[in-house]
Amino acid sequence: MKRLKMIEKILDAGVIAVIRSESKEKAIQVVEAVKRGGIRGIELTMTVPGAVDIIKELCEANTDHELIIGAGTVLDTETAAACIRAGADFIVSPSLNPEVLKLCNRYRVAVMPGVVTVRDAVEALEYGVEIIKVFPASLFGPGILSALKGPLPQANFMPTGGVTLDNIKNWVKAGAVAVGIGSELTKGAKTGDYELVEKTAAQFVERFQKAIAEERK
Template identity: 50%
Template sequence: MIQKIKTIQDIVESGVVAVIRAESEEEAINTASACIEGGMKAIEVTLTVPGAADVITSLKKRPEFQDLLIGAGSVLDSETARIAILAGATYIVSPCFDKETAKLCNRYQIPYMAGCMTITEMKTAMEYGVDIVKLFPGNNYSPSMINSVKGPMPQVNIMPTGGINIHNAKEWIENGAVAIGIGSDLAKPAKVGDFKEVTRLAKQYVDIVREARA
């Protein structure tokens, strides 16, 4: 199977992406490890993390993480995307759509999940090969937004990120989200060193997705 297609399928199957925002490499690695321990299979290391490329490389080198999906987030341009790919990122996530980033990711057969807010942005992103659209910021919309978009564009795959929490995650999945991105909920306990709480939350999100799909 083509690796790009497999990565997309694995992200959809996982159903939840842990968005890692941290103030240090150590905090990022510990947060990612805690999420993985909680059952999450997809990790997005945002490039706002100091030494983010090194964090990605470090995670990729660990034998116990070889089957995980480790991508880069907050990617704003093609130059940064290439750095992340060379560091080992297997998918790229942006808060916005960027044509040059889309072209680069297509060139190297790396999934590109671009942030979009409107149907016009989604259509443009799909025309440039974006297979999963990141609805961002998700807290600007209700979960019913997905059904509204899928009326005229049933082929679009949407992953809301930003403002997704324990209370609304199930509703987003039930309304057709192919996956959800979770960031702030996981970052809060991590910032005070409570990585056991990160693991507990990660497990809770994994269970919510599984139950919503069932």
């Protein structure tokens, strides 16, 4: 049940903040900023120094379970297992690795592999993936979701990379059930402007929710 509830929480949150940083301190400050902005989904990538320890720290501090804390850029089973032990609510990979999918299934942890082809999307479905990450979405634009949804209307897709405040509506219209936002969300962190990160987070949440509401009319 935990995995199913986590999928529901991810879908309900809609916007997932993809956090990459050169230090633990900056990563945590970004997490705090996007949380203040209303984003509840956090994907801390393994490119952040000490990422597994940061995930553990964030999970231990998340006593009210307000945040959904996941691990991103997970390339192998060893890393996936370490993140799960640290308390990660979900695992995200940039590509489809069957062994990572099997490990996450074994421990009933939500997993979102990256795909850009129908073949990989079908394989993800066969491994029981509930939300499929489309990455790098910036190379294709919203049209890739329309193309994938053609033969696979039953699949749930989450584009990551290339989603902006200006085009988020188009991604939702094309079929996105959630979106992963990285540099477009956290660019303020480069100059230490965490108020900008917070403001941008609030704008993404507002525009995503508005787009979803319009599609449901």
